[in-house]
Amino acid sequence: MANKISDETIAYVGILAKLELSDEEKEAAKKDMADMLDYIDKLNELDTDGVEPMSHVFPVENVFREDVVTNGDSRRDILQNAPGEKDGMFKAPRTVE
C-alpha cells in the first residue's frame, strides 16, 4: 500500500497548484505526499458503499438574496493593495501576445 509519487506527478501537481518547486522541495514534496497518502489510505478500511458524500453538515439549499448594491465605491482602497495599478485598474503582465 506504500504510495510512490513520481517526478511526473509532482510536476503535474505543481502545474495545478501554480507552484514552482526547487529540486530539493520536489524531493521533500514527494516524500511528504507519499507519507500522507499512506496515512489517508486508512480510510479504505471503512466500507462506504451506499454512503452519500457529505459536503455540508446541514441540509442547506441554495441561498438567494436580492442583488442590491449596499457598499459604496471603495475602488481607491481596493487598488491601494494592488501590486500594479494603472488608470484606476489592476495592472497585470501581458496575457495575449
Next chain:
Amino acid sequence: MQLQELTAVRLAEKIRAGGATAMDAVDAAFQKIAEQEETLHCYVTLDKEGARKRAEEVQRRIESGALAGPLAGVPVAVKDNICTAGMLTTCSSKILGNFVPPFSAQAVSALEAAGAVILGKTNMDEFAMGSTTETSAFGVTKNPHNTAHVPGGSSGGSAAAVAAGECFFALGSDTGGSIRQPASFCGVVGMKPTYGTVSRYGLVAYGSSLDQIGPLTKDVADCAAVLEVLAAHDGKDSTSIERKDTDFTSALIPDAAGLRIGIPKDYFGEGLDGEVRAAVLQAAKVLGEKGAVVEEFDLSLVEYAIPAYYTIASAEASSNLERFDGIKYGYRTPDFDGLHNMYKKTRSEGFGAEVKRRIMLGSFVLSSGYYDAYYLKALKVKALIKKAFDEAFQKYDVILGPVAPTTAPKLGESLKDPIKMYLGDIYTISVNLAGLPALSVPCGMDQKGLPIGAQLIGDCFQEKKILQAAYAYEQAAVK
C-alpha cells in the same frame, strides 16, 4: 485589584459604573504589552494610537448612555486572518504581508458595534495551517506559562495574549481545533461555535466547510457574553444560520443537575499523557458531584477523523488559496517572465512550507483520476463520523474528553514530522467535520506548570449545554 486582572464582563461593569474608563483599560493592556511582548510576541500588528482614539469615542458613547453592553469599552485582540478595515491583515504570511483590507469582517463589526476596542492583530500559523504558531512568517509566539514551550495553534497569538493579560479577550478561528487547542495550552477558555453561528464574512478562508470564528476568554462567563455578541445571521455569508436561541449567558448556571455526560473511551486510549488523563477524569468527577450523570461509551471512528480531515481541509485550501496570484493584493515577485511565470514565482516565494504542502496535497486529491478515491471517500467518511455523533447525542447532552493528547510541546519540536503534528489534533478535528460546538476549559496543570484543558462537545445548536457544564465545573473548581 489591578485592572488587567479583571475579566471582560467585570471590566465593562467597572467602566459603566464610572470606576475606570475605556482609555484606562487600553492603557492597562498596553502596559502588559510593554512588559512582555518582546518575549512573548503575541501580536503581528499593534495599533496603540488608534486603540486610544477608539477608546475615547467609545467612552463618550458609554457616558452618553448610547453604549451599555457587556463588552463596551473592553480591549480585544483579533487573529490576523480576520479582516479589519484599515489595519494590516497578514494571515502571518509573506504573501499578504502588506494587505490592508478595505472592509471589516462581520465578527469585527459586531464587536465594534458592541463597543469593544481593537488593540491589534495576533500571530498565528500561516493561513491557520499548523498547531503551534511556528509556521508564522513573522516569528514564533511563546507560551506565557513557560516560554520554552509553544502556545499551541493556529490561534496561538490570541490565546497567549489572553493568558498574559495583553488583552481582555480575543477572537480566533477554528478549522480543526485552532481555538480549543491553544486555549488548552495557554490555560484560557476557547470555543468553536456550531458551524454557521458566526458569520465567516471577512475571515480569510482556509477550509470553508470547517472554519468558524469564536472567542478566547479568561473565563466561561466572558465566553458566553462574547458569543452572544458574535452570533447573528448574516446575509453576506451564505452558510450563516438564522438562530433564535443565542441568549448564551442564560446558560450560566452553576449546577449540572440533569446533564447527561458521555466520556468516549476512544479518547482515553494509547497516546494520551497520564497527567492530562487524570486532570480530565477529575473534571468529570467534579461534574458528577454537581449533579451530572457521567458514563463511559464507545464513540467509534475516532482514528479516521484525521485522514478525512486533512483530505478535505487540504482540498478546500488548495481551492481557496488560488486567489493569491500577485494581481489584486499582497506580494508580487519582482522578476518574472510572463503571466504564468509571475503566478508561480509569486506563490512559491510568498507561501511557506506547510502551506505549500497542503496546497499540493489538496490539488492532488482533487485532480482527475484521484477525486473519487480520496476526496469523495473522505466526504463519505465525514458522513459516517457525523452519524456516530448523532447517535451519541441521543444518549448524552455533552461529550467530555481531553483537548489534546499532551500539554504544550517545546518550541522547535513539532515541525520536523508533519504527520506526528497532525496526530495531536485527534480529539478536536472530528468536531469540525460534524459542525458541532465545542469548548475548552482549563482543568489543571501538569508538573512542568503547563495548563491542561478539558473539552466539552455539544450537539449542533446546543452551545448552552456545554456552557452550563463548563460554568458549573469552573465555579466548583474555583471554590
